[in-house]
Amino acid sequence: MKREILAVSCFCCFCFFALPLLAHHSFGAEYDANNPITVTGVLTKIEWTNPHSFIYVDVTDDKGNVANWKLEGYPPNVLYRNGWKKDTTMKIGDKITVTGWRARDGTNLAQSREVTLPSGKKMIFGPPSGTGDGGAAPAVEVR
Amino acid sequence: MRGLLIILITGVVSVPASLPAQTTKTKVNTTAGKAVPRTTDGKPDLTGVWQGGSSARGSWEEANSGLGLGGNGTNPDGPSVRSASERPTGESAPYQPWAAQKVLESYKKRGIDDPVNLCLPPGPTRAATQGLFPIQFIQTPKQITILYEYMNTFRNIPLNAKHPDDIVPTYMGDSVGRWEGDTLVVDIIGFNDRTWLQGTGTFHTEALHVTERYTRIDKDQINYEATMEDPNVFTKPWTIRSTIMLREGTRVREAVCAENNVDAARFEQYKKDGVNFSR
Numbered sequence: 001m002k003r004e005i006l007a008v009s010c011f012c013c014f015c016f017f018a019l020p021l022l023a024h025h026s027f028g029a030e031y032d033a034n035n036p037i038t039v040t041g042v043l044t045k046i047e048w049t050n051p052h053s054f055i056y057v058d059v060t061d062d063k064g065n066v067a068n069w070k071l072e073g074y075p076p077n078v079l080y081r082n083g084w085k086k087d088t089t090m091k092i093g094d095k096i097t098v099t100g101w102r103a104r105d106g107t108n109l110a111q112s113r114e115v116t117l118p119s120g121k122k123m124i125f126g127p128p129s130g131t132g133d134g135g136a137a138p139a140v141e142v143r
Numbered sequence: 144m145r146g147l148l149i150i151l152i153t154g155v156v157s158v159p160a161s162l163p164a165q166t167t168k169t170k171v172n173t174t175a176g177k178a179v180p181r182t183t184d185g186k187p188d189l190t191g192v193w194q195g196g197s198s199a200r201g202s203w204e205e206a207n208s209g210l211g212l213g214g215n216g217t218n219p220d221g222p223s224v225r226s227a228s229e230r231p232t233g234e235s236a237p238y239q240p241w242a243a244q245k246v247l248e249s250y251k252k253r254g255i256d257d258p259v260n261l262c263l264p265p266g267p268t269r270a271a272t273q274g275l276f277p278i279q280f281i282q283t284p285k286q287i288t289i290l291y292e293y294m295n296t297f298r299n300i301p302l303n304a305k306h307p308d309d310i311v312p313t314y315m316g317d318s319v320g321r322w323e324g325d326t327l328v329v330d331i332i333g334f335n336d337r338t339w340l341q342g343t344g345t346f347h348t349e350a351l352h353v354t355e356r357y358t359r360i361d362k363d364q365i366n367y368e369a370t371m372e373d374p375n376v377f378t379k380p381w382t383i384r385s386t387i388m389l390r391e392g393t394r395v396r397e398a399v400c401a402e403n404n405v406d407a408a409r410f411e412q413y414k415k416d417g418v419n420f421s422r
Contacts, residue, residue, distance in 0.1 A: 025260050025406040029253035029420040030413070049403035051262065077292060077396050078275055081203055105418045133253035134343030 025051065027072075027126075028133025031101040031111035036129070039069050039110065040097040048076045048086050055090075055112065055125070057098060071098050071112040073126035082124055094118050101129050176200075176361025179325070182282065187325050187359040189280040189287065192393045196274025198386045200363045203277070203393045236345065242376040249344025251421050255410045256344075258337050262400035264296045264314035266338030267331060268353060268369045272385045279395040287320060287327065292395045300329055312349050314338055329355040340371055341383050348375040363389045 041059035053076060057069045073079070076086070083089075090096065097116040103109035112126035180188045199206035238246060249256055259265050271278070276292035287300045300320040310317050310333035317333035331353040339345045356368040365387040372380045413420055 026254040026257060026410075029255045030406060030409055047403065050398050051400045051402075051404055052406070054403075074275075075398060077398050080396075081207070081393070083204075104420050105413060105416065132257075134250045 026133040027111050027131040028129070030072075030103060031129070032104050033101055033129035035102040036099065037102050037110055038097060038099050039071065041069065041095070043090060043092055043094045043096055044068060045092065046090065048079075050075045053079060053125075055096075055098070055115075057096065067108055069098075069108045069110065071100055071110050071126070073112040074124075079125065084123065084125075089123070090115065090117060098125070100126060176363050179359050179361055182284070184284055186282075186284075186322055187327075188282055189327065189357065189359060189365065190282045191280060192390050192395060193278045193280065193365065193387045194274055194390045194393075195270075195272050195278060195367070195385060195387045197388050198364070200388060203390045206388065206390070236341070236381045237378040238376055239378055242346070245346065246344035249346075253420055253422065254343040255420070257339060259294065259339075260404075260407045260410070262294065262404050263337060264294050265291075266334070266340065267298060267315055267318070267355065268340050268371065268383065269338070270294075270296065270315075271355070271367055271369070271387065272341065272383070276398070277390055277393050277395050278387065290395050292398050294400055295398050306330075306332055312336075316351070316353065323356075325358060327355075327357040329353075329357070331355065340381075346376065347371070347373045350375050357387075 039057055039059055041057040043055060044058050045054075045056040047054040053073045055071050055073065057071065058066050059069055060066050074082070080086075095118055098110075098112050099114045100110040100112040103111075111129070111131075113124065113128065114122050115125045116122050180190075182188045194203065194206065197206060254260075259269075264270075265273070270291045270293055273293055278292070279290040281288040281290070285302055287302065289298045289300070291297065296315060298315050298318050300318040302320045302322070304319045306317050306319055312333055312335035314335060314337060316331040318329050318331045320327055320329045322328070332351075334347070334349055334351040334353075336346070336348050336351075338347070340347055340351075350373050352372045354370045354372075356366075358366045358368075360366055367385045367387050368382060369384075370380050370382045371377070410420075412418075
């Protein structure tokens with residue numbers, strides 16, 4: 001019996017070259033760059049909203065328990081310019097896989113990075129890890 | 144703090160991977176570009192839609208398919224375009240020691256005190272150097288208007304005019320412009336103290352005075368320079384440089400930040416719940 005799998009991977013020190021970036025909120029404060037995750041499940045809702053979009057995914061574990069995950073990403077205009085088409089590229093009910101980084105509070109919330117669509121095509125939905133928190137070095141040099 | 148000493152503020156970010164624009168700059172600048180379009184009065188015509196924080200030529204899709212949103216789209220850890228939280232290269236930022244300490248505190252808090260977290264306007268220097276959202280120039284002989292998709296803000300820049308006497312401090316300041324040869328020079332005063340200049344925590348006071356220089360060197364590229372002066376926080380003027388690239392076929396679109404801005408509240412909840420996000 002096929003089951004959707006939620007794989008939460010913690011690779012300490014992985015991804016911590018944390019590329020600075022994004023234009024807006026400090027994703028790096030909200031999400032843990034040392035806690036990358038991969039979520040596979042059924043898309044239940046899409047919020048094409050500013051300043052950030054959200055997708056919601058029902059994930060079923062090995063015991064049949066279903067958890068709804070919320071994943072944050074780029075705003076609609078950025079997604080549009082990256083090839084996303086609202087209500088076309090991805091639809092409710094689609095089985096998708098999303099990579100990203102989990103929220104620091106440990107809830108079923110994550111910053112998304114890449115979405116694998118039912119066709120197998122991969123598209124960027126959110127920014128790199130550590131985005132918007134000032135990068136890997138402060139504006140001031142310290143010793 | 145273990146006696147950490149702030150030695151200086153550097154405008155040269157020690158994260159080269161974050162500056163894809165710089166890696167292509169030399170190549171771009173040696174490419175023979177097409178002629179600068181000019182208005183009927185002979186001035187460079189800046190009219191068009193542009194992208195800051197980039198030095199790649201081509202359409203938005205061409206210029207950003209490799210760098211913009213993550214490598215070639217298959218590498219999630221690929222570099223992205225420059226954000227409004229990041230600084231372009233330039234001379235060191237000469238904050239006074241007490242002010243540098245304040246900048247460092249913002250960095251340690253991962254920028255949760257960034258004014259744009261509240262959907263407030265970013266100020267002109269961040270608006271000009273971020274790369275995720277396009278910029279539109281509308282040029283007439285007497286005024287240039289810049290529309291920023293980021294925070295849906297704008298600037299009117301009357302040419303050969305004086306600042307009004309009744310300025311009330313604002314986020315984007317009061318701009319007046321003039322042509323020095325082929326360079327548009329914009330003088331900005333009248334700022335409030337609620338924006339950051341370049342990079343996390345780079346605060347200023349209402350004494351801020353910015354001088355921008357826009358030089359369109361060919362059809363595709365504007366060289367951007369901003370000198371920021373604020374005797375209350377700096378020991379000397381701070382100059383940053385970046386490039387702004389033409390993006391034909393791109394539209395500046397509506398983007399209402401306040402629509403669903405849940406992140407700031409989440410920061411507050413984190414603090415209330417004792418979730419550690421500092422570094």
